[in-house]
Each structure stands twice: as structure tokens, then as C-alpha cells.
Amino acid sequence: MTTEFNALLKTPCDERVQIWIIGTRDQVIHQMNEFTVKQIASDRARFTPLIPAPFEGKYMTVLVR
Numbered sequence: 001m002t003t004e005f006n007a008l009l010k011t012p013c014d015e016r017v018q019i020w021i022i023g024t025r026d027q028v029i030h031q032m033n034e035f036t037v038k039q040i041a042s043d044r045a046r047f048t049p050l051i052p053a054p055f056e057g058k059y060m061t062v063l064v065r
Contacts, residue, residue, distance in 0.1 A: 019063040022053050028061055035063060 021031050028050060035041040041063055053060040
């Protein structure tokens, strides 16, 4: 979606959107890198540190936009 369409959206901007990424450690790191390369995230600092998820063998991070 381009910025011209974003201007037409009537959504409140008082809260930031969170994108949760949950998977194996390698999957999460790969997705973080992919989001950065595709400019979904402006830089890696937008992600929270990797932490263990409440699922066995899984990790998670949150992208705040």
C-alpha cells in the first residue's frame, strides 16, 4: 500500500501497532533481517530483544511500528 492510500485510512494513530514474530531462533532472526531488507522495519533497533516464547523451543520478538 502506498502512502497516498494510507492518507485515506481512518484509523487512530494514538497506539503503535505490534507485529509478533514467533519461531525457532533462526527463523525469527531470518524474519527480522527480511523485514529490514524489505524496509518493513526501518532498522533492527525497532525489534525487541529475542526472548524465549511460551512454546517449547521457540523464541519471539516484537516489531513496534
